[in-house]
Amino acid sequence: KEKLRDDALLRKSLSISKKDWNKEDFSWSRDLKKALKDVFKIDKLRELQLPTMNAIMSNEDVILIMPTGGGKSLCYQLPAVISKGITIVVSPLVSLMEDQLHGLQKVNVQARMLSAKSDKENVKTVMNALLDKKSDIKLIYVTPEYMAKSNRFMSKLQKAFETKRLDRFAIDEVHCCSQWGHDFRPDYKFLGILKSMFPGVPILGLTATAPAKIIVDVQKMLDIQGCLVLRATFNRPNLYYEVRRKPADKDTCLDMIENLLKNRFKDKSGIIYTTTIKDAEQLTRYLRALGIKVGCYHAMLEADYRSEVYSKWISGKYQAVVATIAFGLGIDKPDVRFVIHHCVSKSMENFYQESGRAGRDGKKSACIVLFRLPDVFKLSTMVFQDKVGLQNLYKMLAYCLDQTSCRRSLIASHFEESWTRTDCAEMCDHCKKPKKEKQVDVAPYCRQLYEILTKAVQSETRLTALKLLDAWYGKGASALRVSSVPTPKFTRESGEAIVGYLVVNGYLQEDFHFSAYSTISYLKRGPKAALALDKAHQILFNYELH
Ligand code: ADP
Numbered sequence: 001k002e003k004l005r006d007d008a009l010l011r012k013s014l015s016i017s018k019k020d021w022n023k024e025d026f027s028w029s030r031d032l033k034k035a036l037k038d039v040f041k042i043d044k045l046r047e048l049q050l051p052t053m054n055a056i057m058s059n060e061d062v063i064l065i066m067p068t069g070g071g072k073s074l075c076y077q078l079p080a081v082i083s084k085g086i087t088i089v090v091s092p093l094v095s096l097m098e099d100q101l102h103g104l105q106k107v108n109v110q111a112r113m114l115s116a117k118s119d120k121e122n123v124k125t126v127m128n129a130l131l132d133k134k135s136d137i138k139l140i141y142v143t144p145e146y147m148a149k150s151n152r153f154m155s156k157l158q159k160a161f162e163t164k165r166l167d168r169f170a171i172d173e174v175h176c177c178s179q180w181g182h183d184f185r186p187d188y189k190f191l192g193i194l195k196s197m198f199p200g201v202p203i204l205g206l207t208a209t210a211p212a213k214i215i216v217d218v219q220k221m222l223d224i225q226g227c228l229v230l231r232a233t234f235n236r237p238n239l240y241y242e243v244r245r246k247p248a249d250k251d252t253c254l255d256m257i258e259n260l261l262k263n264r265f266k267d268k269s270g271i272i273y274t275t276t277i278k279d280a281e282q283l284t285r286y287l288r289a290l291g292i293k294v295g296c297y298h299a300m301l302e303a304d305y306r307s308e309v310y311s312k313w314i315s316g317k318y319q320a321v322v323a324t325i326a327f328g329l330g331i332d333k334p335d336v337r338f339v340i341h342h343c344v345s346k347s348m349e350n351f352y353q354e355s356g357r358a359g360r361d362g363k364k365s366a367c368i369v370l371f372r373l374p375d376v377f378k379l380s381t382m383v384f385q386d387k388v389g390l391q392n393l394y395k396m397l398a399y400c401l402d403q404t405s406c407r408r409s410l411i412a413s414h415f416e417e418s419w420t421r422t423d424c425a426e427m428c429d430h431c432k433k434p435k436k437e438k439q440v441d442v443a444p445y446c447r448q449l450y451e452i453l454t455k456a457v458q459s460e461t462r463l464t465a466l467k468l469l470d471a472w473y474g475k476g477a478s479a480l481r482v483s484s485v486p487t488p489k490f491t492r493e494s495g496e497a498i499v500g501y502l503v504v505n506g507y508l509q510e511d512f513h514f515s516a517y518s519t520i521s522y523l524k525r526g527p528k529a530a531l532a533l534d535k536a537h538q539i540l541f542n543y544e545l546h
């Protein structure tokens with residue numbers, strides 16, 4: 001029933017969106033155009049920016065879904081500049097707000113922010129601006145925590161509302177409202193009162209996270225069910241997507257990266273993402289030893305050092321930055337020609353965002369993932385406590401395990417966008433070199449793995465993926481091997497792929513245990529084990545065992 005209602009609401013959103021929001025004869029159209037050029041020095045609006053601004057200026061509630069870097073902020077900044085009152089921008093992170101304030105300062109737009117760290121003077125200025133009709137402050141940035149905690153701010157907002165100074169709310173990273181999102185924030189719940197507290201004040205929600213389930217949830221949370229939903233395309237035609245097998249051996253892997261940086265990406269600029277700070281530092285050292293100019297960037301480095309690394313990269317003194325995902329906010333380099341994931345991302349959203357830093361100038365750039373199954377199990381111990389952490393990680397795993405699908409079609413379907421295969425124009429590894437689809441039934445292998453697991457249980461041991469594979473391949477402790485299980489005739493890589501596929505599909509399951517220093521991921525039978533034990537059951541995997 002709930003699902004039916006959600007569908008109906010979403011349909012309503014889509015039918016409103018048919019109205020022509022692209023027109024240029026609204027009463028504000030001229031001001032908008034002028035401020036775009038004079039204040040922001042921008043010549044042309046991008047996809048969906050005008051419809052969003054027109055709708056929000058018409059007092060519609062809007063949710064705008066647009067990939068990171070698409071230009072969401074302008075959709076409330078420009079309307080704020082041409083409006084008399086104040087726009088409240090809710091943003092989850094102080095660093096994001098500082099970035100924006102900095103940008104606005106450069107174009108002389110008056111904006112302030114409020115957070116737990118704001119000093120008294122600043123707070124006073126902001127509170128006054130809310131009521132003072134003569135104030136030239138156009139935007140006030142605030143964290144949801146601040147709103148939830150500050151009665152003073154909320155009462156000023158109410159007064160501003162009564163005197164019609166409250167123009168609109170913009171809620172950045174609006175998916176944080178939803179528990180289904182990849183970074184749910186309890187404080188966003190507080191925003192649910194805005195609609196009833198300030199009736200008629202439009203809300204603009206902005207996000208790069210698209211699933212309908214999350215959008216519907218966000219609408220409910222904000223009490224703007226059935227509002228206009230504008231969705232920009234996620235396709236980045238100039239990005240070439242590729243997944244490579246990451247060599248197990250460290251030196252072979254380094255050879256591969258060295259080769260990429262010295263040949264294919266010679267004199268080109270890029271980013272290499274790693275998972276942990278330790279990985280980032282190690283890889284930086286190794287690459288430097290090979291004579292490659294790289295900088296290292298992660299959250300534990302001093303701010304000064306980080307900005308030095310950043311400027312050396314911008315100016316071309318470093319060919320690449322080896323970084324954790326802390327390297328992201330505010331990257332403004334148009335000619336990033338490659339993004340290499342030295343380890344898989346923790347979700348497709350992360351992957352899309354991280355790889356999306358390539359090719360902002362529209363020129364051809366490469367996004368390469370170096371994939372190895374053990375890396376996934378290392379990441380899983382870092383994300384499993386998150387409600388949807390494993391689910392998200394397994395989607396990334398499925399992307400890497402896929403041997404035939406167009407990478408773009410996988411990304412599009414993840415973001416619930418429709419897709420025609422020919423649209424890729426050979427800009428992914430699989431479209432460039434298409435492979436014949438080959439299905440293999442991996443159910444017999446699944447049952448063999450169960451036998452090994454059962455034996456381990458009987459001898460009161462747990463098996464990590466590594467130990468399970470070892471036992472299967474006749475390596476490691478002989479006590480863990482099962483004589484009735486034959487050693488596979490295919491490579492260890494294929495064996496790993498099978499294990500990965502069984503985990504993604506619920507035939508195997510990770511089982512986390514805490515040791516004194518770390519969390520360990522063991523494997524056990526998954527929720528679908530009963531199915532797999534039925535000899536007639538097939539588990540079809542599109543994979544060519546080799
Ligand atoms: P998002 O929030 O969607 O990730 P931002 O709002 O931070 O993206 O914008 C990314 C960059 O694009 C910013 O540097 C911004 O100035 C720039 N930008 C936005 N709109 C336009 C446009 N119409 N033309 C050129 N640059 C734009």
Ligand code: MG
Nearest residue numbers: 069072073172
């Ligand atoms: Mg943004």
Ligand code: ZN
Nearest residue numbers: 406424428431
């Ligand atoms: Zn393709």
